[in-house]
Amino acid sequence: MRNMFGRAAKAPEALMAGPATMDMTRPVLPERAATYVDASSEFTGSLKLSKSVHIDGTVDGELACAATVTIGASGKVTARISAESVLIDGEVHGDIEARTEITLRKTARVYGDLRTEGIVIERGAKVEGQITIGPTASAKGAGPATSMTPTVPTAKPVPVKSP
Numbered sequence: 001m002r003n004m005f006g007r008a009a010k011a012p013e014a015l016m017a018g019p020a021t022m023d024m025t026r027p028v029l030p031e032r033a034a035t036y037v038d039a040s041s042e043f044t045g046s047l048k049l050s051k052s053v054h055i056d057g058t059v060d061g062e063l064a065c066a067a068t069v070t071i072g073a074s075g076k077v078t079a080r081i082s083a084e085s086v087l088i089d090g091e092v093h094g095d096i097e098a099r100t101e102i103t104l105r106k107t108a109r110v111y112g113d114l115r116t117e118g119i120v121i122e123r124g125a126k127v128e129g130q131i132t133i134g135p136t137a138s139a140k141g142a143g144p145a146t147s148m149t150p151t152v153p154t155a156k157p158v159p160v161k162s163p
Contacts, residue, residue, distance in 0.1 A: 034067075039074045055090075073107050086116075088125075095129075 034051030037043060041057035049065040056072035063069060065083040075090035086098045088108040096102060098116040106124035113129040121127070 033070065037075075039072075071108075 033054035035053040037055040037057040039056040044060045046062045052067040053065055054070045055075040059077045059079055061079050063079045063081045068085045069081055069083040071077055071088045071090040073089040078093040080094045081096045084099050085101045086096055087103045089105045091109040093111045095112045096114050101118040102114055102116045103120040104125035106122040108125040110127045115132045119133055
């Protein structure tokens with residue numbers, strides 16, 4: 001490498017190291033999760049949080065969060081979840097309501113109804129329950145929601161199942 005005067009210039013070490021790569025096999029923790037339930041922890045009861053939470057352990061009960069709820073790949077939650085947004089890599093048994101978005105990664109397993117304004121479902125995720133997309137009931141001027149449950153001429157709803 002030469003500088004503008006034709007002299008040899010020493011390249012910065014960071015540039016010599018080559019391109020950075022991400023290890024996609026490691027779980028990605030959300031930035032600054034205020035609360036963390038590790039894989040060796042179990043919680044039973046009602047959990048109410050004003051900041052984000054990342055769960056890799058077991059939670060049984062009710063979970064209300066004013067920010068983001070992240071269920072890690074080893075996370076097992078049996079609870080009704082209410083949050084601003086929800087990201088799932090693990091397993092959830094219970095209904096989920098997210099004000100802005102629910103993201104189901106390819107390893108997600110969800111057994112319950114989902115209600116949100118936006119949803120992302122990666123190929124491989126499993127959902128057994130109804131999915132309702134549209135403004136939440138608490139939103140001002142909430143109009144009719146769009147349901148992804150197929151309409152069939154029966155008295156009971158047919159759950160949506162992902163392969």
